[in-house]
Amino acid sequence: MTGRATLLIALVVAAFFLGLAALNGGIIALTIPLLIYLGLALVRRPEAIRLTGERTIGADRIAVGEPITVRLHLTNDGPPLGELRVEDSVAPGLEVVAGQTQVLASPATGESVSLEYTVCGGRGAYRFQYALVTALDDFGLFQRQARVPTAASVLIQPTTQKLHLIPIRPPRTRGFTGPIPARHGGSGTDFFAVREYQTGDRLRTVNWHVSARHDDRIFSTVFEQERIADIGLILDARQQHDVRTTHGSLFEHSVQATASLAEAFLNAGNRVGLLVYGSGIEGVFPGYGRVQHNRLLRALARAATGHHFVFEKLDRLPTRFFPAQSQIVFVGPLANDDVPTLGRLRALGYGVMVVSPDPIAFEMRALGATPRTQYAYRIARAERRLNLQTLSRRGVQVVDWDVALPLDAVLRTALARQPAQRRSPMRMP
Amino acid sequence: MNASPLHLTPRLLPACMIAALSALSLGLALRGAAIFVPLFVILGVAWGYSRHRRQHGLAGILADLVLVVAMAGAAIGLLIGALPALMLLAVVMALGTWDLTHFERRLRAIARVERAGDLERRHVRWLLVAVVCGSAIASFALAIRTTLGFGAMVALGLLAALALSLTISTLRRESSGA
Numbered sequence: 271m272t273g274r275a276t277l278l279i280a281l282v283v284a285a286f287f288l289g290l291a292a293l294n295g296g297i298i299a300l301t302i303p304l305l306i307y308l309g310l311a312l313v314r315r316p317e318a319i320r321l322t323g324e325r326t327i328g329a330d331r332i333a334v335g336e337p338i339t340v341r342l343h344l345t346n347d348g349p350p351l352g353e354l355r356v357e358d359s360v361a362p363g364l365e366v367v368a369g370q371t372q373v374l375a376s377p378a379t380g381e382s383v384s385l386e387y388t389v390c391g392g393r394g395a396y397r398f399q400y401a402l403v404t405a406l407d408d409f410g411l412f413q414r415q416a417r418v419p420t421a422a423s424v425l426i427q428p429t430t431q432k433l434h435l436i437p438i439r440p441p442r443t444r445g446f447t448g449p450i451p452a453r454h455g456g457s458g459t460d461f462f463a464v465r466e467y468q469t470g471d472r473l474r475t476v477n478w479h480v481s482a483r484h485d486d487r488i489f490s491t492v493f494e495q496e497r498i499a500d501i502g503l504i505l506d507a508r509q510q511h512d513v514r515t516t517h518g519s520l521f522e523h524s525v526q527a528t529a530s531l532a533e534a535f536l537n538a539g540n541r542v543g544l545l546v547y548g549s550g551i552e553g554v555f556p557g558y559g560r561v562q563h564n565r566l567l568r569a570l571a572r573a574a575t576g577h578h579f580v581f582e583k584l585d586r587l588p589t590r591f592f593p594a595q596s597q598i599v600f601v602g603p604l605a606n607d608d609v610p611t612l613g614r615l616r617a618l619g620y621g622v623m624v625v626s627p628d629p630i631a632f633e634m635r636a637l638g639a640t641p642r643t644q645y646a647y648r649i650a651r652a653e654r655r656l657n658l659q660t661l662s663r664r665g666v667q668v669v670d671w672d673v674a675l676p677l678d679a680v681l682r683t684a685l686a687r688q689p690a691q692r693r694s695p696m697r698m699p
Numbered sequence: 700m701n702a703s704p705l706h707l708t709p710r711l712l713p714a715c716m717i718a719a720l721s722a723l724s725l726g727l728a729l730r731g732a733a734i735f736v737p738l739f740v741i742l743g744v745a746w747g748y749s750r751h752r753r754q755h756g757l758a759g760i761l762a763d764l765v766l767v768v769a770m771a772g773a774a775i776g777l778l779i780g781a782l783p784a785l786m787l788l789a790v791v792m793a794l795g796t797w798d799l800t801h802f803e804r805r806l807r808a809i810a811r812v813e814r815a816g817d818l819e820r821r822h823v824r825w826l827l828v829a830v831v832c833g834s835a836i837a838s839f840a841l842a843i844r845t846t847l848g849f850g851a852m853v854a855l856g857l858l859a860a861l862a863l864s865l866t867i868s869t870l871r872r873e874s875s876g877a
Contacts, residue, residue: 271870274801277763281770283863288774290856296777296786299840300770303791303833307798310829312866353818355809374806375813376821383813408825409798410805412870 275411278308307409315412316405320348323401323420331425331571334393337367338424342385342401346377353406356383361396361424364389393525395572397423427567428525433534433678437685438667440597440621443497449538451494458493465492498539500556502592503528505570506584506602507548509577513603513629515636520603521575523627523673528601530677531625532566544569545591547584549576553591584611589618597621603629609657613664623667625681630654631672705806705815707823712750712799716743719769719792726776726785735772742768746800755804762800769793783841791834798826 282301289297326341342358358371369387377383385401400417407413435449443453455462464477467488480489505528513520528544535542536559543556544566554562554569580586584607592598598615602608604626616622630650637643658668669684671677720739727735742765749757770793773786802822806812 271867274763277766279863279867281767283860285770285774286859287856290852292778293852294777296783296841297774299783299837300773300777300787300790302837302840303787303794303830306833306836307794307829310825312870314825315870352821353805355805370810372809373811373813374809374818376818406805408822409829410801 271412272406272410275308275311278304278411282308308411311407311409311411314352314409315407316351316414317349319351319403319405319414319416321346321403321416321418323418325398325401325420325422327398327422327424329424331427331568333427334429335390336426337388337390339369339386339388340398340422342420343382344377344384344401344403344418344420345382346379348379350376350378351405352376352408353410354383355404355406356385357402357404358385358387359399359402360389361391361398363394364391364396391426393426393428393522393571394574395423395425397421425568425571427571428522428529430526430533431530431677433530434682435538436531436534436681438499438501438597438599438621438623440499440501440595441619442593442595443499447495447497449496449498451496453494455492456495458495460494460496461491462494463492464489466490498541500593500596501535501540501542502556502596502598503532503535503542503544503566504587504598504600504602505544505546505573506600506608507546507573507575508581508602509548509575510582511603511605511629512575513633515633517632517636519575520627520629520632520673523632523671524601524603525570525573527625527627527671527677529567529570531599531601532570533563536563536566542566543592545588546570546573547581547587548574549578550581551586551588556593584608587611587615589615589620592620595619595621597623599623599625601625601627603627604654604657606653606657609660612661612666616665621667622665623669624658624661625669625671625677626658628654628670628672631674635674705803705819707819708799708803711823712796712803713747715792715795715799716746716765719765719789719796722785722792723769723772723776723789726781726789727772727779730776730779730781732775732779732781735775739768739772746796750800750803753807755800755807758800759804762797766793766797784838787834787837787841791830791837794833795826795830 282304285297285301289295321344324343326343328339332338340358342356344356346354354375354377356373356375360366360371367388367390369385371385371387373383373385375383399421400419403416403418405414439451439453451458451460455465464480467476467490471490475490475492477489477491481487505524507521532542532544539558541556541558542562544554546552546569552569552573554565557565598620600612600622604624612622612624630647634643634647654670658670662668667685669681671680720743724736724739727733742761746758746761746765749761769789773790776786777783806815806818812818
C-alpha cells in the first residue's frame with residue numbers, strides 16, 4: 271500500500287465520521303467516488319510477481335576504460351501486470367555511459383521487458399545481483415516489490431604497458447632455455463669463460479687467440495647459458511602506504527606496473543607468481559603462459575588496499591611462497607620499515623628488484639609547489655634517496671619510478687645503470 | 700526527464716483542475732463563503748506553475764493538497780447548504796486531478812516507458828469507470844432521503860470501521876507475505 275492509498279483512506283474515514291457527527295448524509299455520500307476508486311484499485315492490485323530474469327554481459331573481462339554492454343531480459347510468467355517498474359541494480363563503481371537502467375512497462379502474461387545499457391568503470395571485480403521490480407495497480411495505490419535474481423559479474427582488468435626485456439639475474443634459474451643469463455657455461459650467445467679444449471667441443475668454439483699464446487694446448491670459448499627463472503611479484507597493498515590525491519591513487523599505478531611486469535616476464539617464458547600484501551596475503555602460485563597471465567590479471571583486478579595490524583610491516587612476508595634463490599620483484603612505494611626486510615631477502619639468496627612508484631613526486635603534483643611544500647619535498651626526497659641507496663648497496667636492483675613517466679623508459683634507464691648482480695659463484699660445464 | 704508521449708493526460712489535467720476549483724468556488728460563493736475562493740485560486744495557480752516548470756514532485760504534493768481541500772470545502776459547502784451536485788463535481792474532479800497528476804509524475808520519473816500511449820489510455824479508461832460509477836452512485840445517494848436512528852448510524856459506523864480495518868490488515872498481511 272502506498273502513501274496515496276493511506277491518504278485516500280484517511281480522507282474517506284474523516285469524511286465518514288464528520289458526516290456521522292454532523293448527521294449529514296451528503297458528506298458521507300461524497301466519499302463514494304473515493305471508495306469506488308479505492309475499490310477498483312484494490313480489485314486490480316498486483317498479485318504475486320512471477321518474473322524470470324536473464325542478464326547478458328558483453329564480456330566477462332575487459333580492460334579499464336572499455337565500455338561494456340549489459341542486457342537485462344525479464345519475462346512475466348505470472349498474471350498481467352498493470353504497471354511494472356524495473357530498476358536494474360548497477361554494481362557500485364560502474365558508471366552508466368549510455369542507455370537506461372529503468373523502464374516502465376505493462377507486460378501481459380508471457381511478455382518480456384528488456385533493458386540495455388553501457389557501463390564503464392575502473393579496475394575491479396563487479397557483480398550485478400538483481401533487478402528491482404515494482405508492480406502497481408492501474409491507479410498506483412497498491413504495490414508489490416520483488417528482487418529478480420539476475421546475477422552476473424564482470425572483471426575490469428588493469429591496463430598493461432609493453433615492456434622491453436627486463437635484465438634480471440636471479441641466483442638460480444630453471445632448466446629450460448630462456449632469456450636470463452644462468453651463470454652456467456654452455457651454449458649461449460654471451461661470452462662466459464675460456465677453458466682448455468675438451469673432446470667434443472665444436473671447432474667454432476676454439477679460441478684461436480688464446481690458443482696461439484700456448485704451444486701445446488688449445489682453448490675453447492664457453493658461452494653463458496640462458497634460461498628461464500622463477501619470478502615472484504610482490505604487490506604492496508597496505509593501505510597506510512597508499513597515497514590518494516585528486517589525481518587518483520598511487521596504488522593503481524603499482525597495480526598497473528605489476529601487471530606490465532607480469533606480462534613481460536611471462537612473455538619471456540618465465541614462471542611467475544604473485545603475492546598481494548595488504549589486509550591479508552593473497553597469492554597466485556607460480557605458473558607459465560597465457561593461463562597464468564589471466565590468473566594474474568584476475569588477481570590484480572581484485573586487488574585492493576587494506577589494513578591489518580599483523581601486516582603493517584613487510585617482515586611477515588611468507589618467503590617460502592617463492593622458490594629459493596628465485597627473483598623477487600617488489601612493487602610498492604617503499605616505506606622506511608621495508609628496507610631491512612628487502613635487504614634480508616637479498617641476504618637469504620633471492621635476487622631482489624624494487625620497482626617503487628614515487629609517492630613524493632605523486633603527492634607533490636597534487637599539492638602544488640609552494641615554499642612550504644618545497645621544503646617538505648626536499649626532506650622527504652632526501653630520506654627516500656637514502657633508503658634507495660641503502661637497498662642498492664645491499665645488492666637490490668632499484669627502480670625509482672615517477673609515475674608521470676612511462677614505466678618502460680624508467681626501467682631501461684634505471685636498470686642499465688645498475689650492473690646485474692654477480693655474487694653467486696660461476697659454474698663451468 | 701523524458702518526453703514521454705502522453706497525449707490525453709496533459710489535456711485532461713488542467714480541465715479537471717479548473718472544473719474542480721470552479722465548482723467548489725461557485726458552490727461556496729453562492730452560499731456567501733467566497734472567502735475561500737482566493738485559497739483555491741492560489742492552489743490552482745501554484746499547481747499549474749509547478750507543472751509548467753516540470754516540478755512534478757511539487758505538483759504531486761499540491762494535488763494531494765487540492766484533494767484534501769476539495770473534500771474539506773465540499774463538506775463545509777454541504778454543511779452550509781451549497782448545491783450538492785456542485786460539491787460532488789468538485790470532489791470527483793479533484794480526484795481526477797489528483798490521480799492524473801500522480802500518473803504523470805510516475806511516468807516522467809522513469810527514463811523509458813514502453814508503450815506509453817497504451818498505458819495512458821488504459822489508465823484513463825479505468826479512471827473514467829471509477830469517476831462515472833462513483834458520480835452515479837453518489838448522485839443517487841445524494842438524491843435519496845431517508846431517516847436513520849442514532850443506533851443505526853452507530854452500527855453503520857462500526858460496520859464501516861470494521862470493514863476498513865479488515866481491508867487494511869489483509870493488505871498488510873499480503874504485502875508482508877510478498
